[in-house]
Amino acid sequence: MPAEIVERVRARCPDTVVARGEVTAIVERDDLLETLAWLRDDADLALGFCSSVTATDWPGSDPRFWVVYEMLSIEHHHRVRVKVGLAEDDAHVPTVTPLFPTANWLERETHDFYGIVFDGHPDPRPLLLPEGWDGFPLQKTEELGGVNTRFRGAFIPPVDTRTTT
């Protein structure tokens, strides 16, 4: 990505990291919608396509959850990643579906997996997990699940506790 594009992003979001040929802008939750709208409307950046919305979980750190938005420019073919950090007890973030309708299902999926609440989402039902699922499976504190087998007196522990590594 050309250096002046990086500088434009950095001028708006001071916390911008460039690594492995990718640009990552870290923003606060309150600036998220404005920043994404600015990235979309700026003529040189034109990041109007939201490729992916997801999250990662770092238990024990603060912020615990990082919500990651991958933005793509169809005209200029460059990408920028936008990250928002969320604390464990305050896992709320405003929804970006007014700007990018494609984030509808992506945010529902992220909620299913991590329990992050997207405020203002038009349809906050579970997407991939059945109704009434207890817990949020992709959090690091949740187990992989697995077979707890007892056979003829033997006890085979669940799979995630008996990997070779």
Add this chain to the structure above:
Amino acid sequence: MSDAPTTPTTPHAPTSVDARTGEIRQETMIINMGPQHPSTHGVLRLLMELDGETVIKCTPIIGYLHTGIEKNTEYRTWMQGVTYVTRADYLSPFFNELGYCLAVERLLGVEAPPRAQVIRVLMNELNRISSHLVWLATGGMELGAVSVMLYGFREREVLLDIFEEITGLRMNHAYIRIGGVIMDLPDEGLTKIERFLVEMPPRIDDYERLLDENPIWLERNVGVGRLSADDSLALGVTGPVLRSAGVPADVRKDAPYCGYETYDFDVPVRTEGDAYARYRLRIEEMRESMKIVRQCLDRLREPGPVMIEDPKVAWPAKLSVGPDGIGNDPAYVTHIMEESMEALIHHFKMVTQGVEVPPGEVYQAVESPRGELGFYVVSNGEHLPYRVKIRDPSFVNLQAIPAMVEGSLVADAIAAIASIDPVMGGVDR
């Protein structure tokens, strides 16, 4: 069925007046298509509110194939991740493997050798042809053209035979690995591909002659599932659906990987944005893929390494074709068991612990037959992945179903969904 709305959601539904009581009733019908249904392309459930045959509201409900692949990759080594990821979008396994391996190679800061890159492109394009053949077969069957199903699977058998010759498996090969590919092409593999390149173009001509101007095919596909370019971009749709609306977006051209910028091929684009345009587009893509395969074959004349040299990254085992199929190379087994203790220890460590990837995060996109397939891979420095997120094109493309289907007939809904070509393994992961 807690998802079903109990009152009709449209105020303009046709009404009927009960002759006895004079009560006015609205008459829409809420039916469930799937998850077990012959025409919904896998386990997709569509909750449709119908006024006669017209669809007023359509809600896709997914999750019936949710496998927890992303969680599973966090508990297995980086190399084992390939076998998980390849089963996400099961009709294009090479693309899944390629995206994942490219992402991990970027994290490691290494590049596969040139011959491995050519082989990767070759297998990907052959996979694109086989995936489009399944689309043609199942799409034709859903619209009633059962002979197209048999033709599509007949060509696909030729391709699966080639895959089995080269990788050992017909589907879900774990062939593309971190650092290259797991083994070089066998001699018969190249001759089979050349024979395929000779036999296939007349077969594609057959399909075109059968379907292009077939009045039934035209009736069912022209004007069906129309989606404009702005709607497509807003909904995040990529791949042939976006290109049929006039936007020439293809990751192979926009952000080339694996040397795609050195190949000579076109990306077909159409402007009508309906199911017929997508059909023509995919047939043309099959021809373009064969062009790329021809160029790959020309580049594979000289031998070369197919796995990276770096011992900290390369998969240590050597595979070769034996009397009972592809397995461990006897010379290599002799080497580690009898000749060299260090090689044995190295082999053991690489196979059980695997690669150690420096911390960081990467998003790698490849152009799968369905659109932009992205991998967001996060590492925290260990020998297990920290997070692997698969941005599957079918998952995002399915959000366009209500926009395409509402207002048309039920039969058009089936044609529209067939033209999106979703694969539920990728949607639900």
Add this chain to the structure above:
Amino acid sequence: MPVERLEGVHLGKTPEEIEEEVRRGVLLTSLDRAVGWARKQSMWPATFGLACCAIEMMSTGAGKYDLSRWGMELFRASPRQADLMIVAGRVSQKMAPVLRRIYDQMPEPRWVISMGVCASAGGMFTNYAIVQGVDTIVPVDVYVPGCPPKPEMLMHGILTLQEKVRTTEPFK
């Protein structure tokens, strides 16, 4: 007393069991044999393809490995018209009640083939989302391992099931 040993099939009854039955005088009558033959010749599978194994099942039904050689001409969409359910693919927790409902809708006699390791035992996905073997939900007659099983493996499973059907007492 010589025991009738079935050719090349190691399912069904062991020699000891057959001897036991012979002792009790419960061999297959010719009517039983006729019914068993008719049932095995014309089994119609219900479409229950879920994931990758479904594609291999479709390949088995297509031109090269043709299933209609053995009477499975049509894959019935409605379970009420089918007598064989080939569970092809990984069964997620959300899909399990649907699987049971489809099984319940099939009329007797009905058989189940569990195709692939994901259906037989959970496969490589030993996690929260996949049912670890459909035999926890429906009774399975034949397990076909593989990931995915080649069409020849599925055909062997189907032929094994047909042998089992042919030699089972139909009117118990």
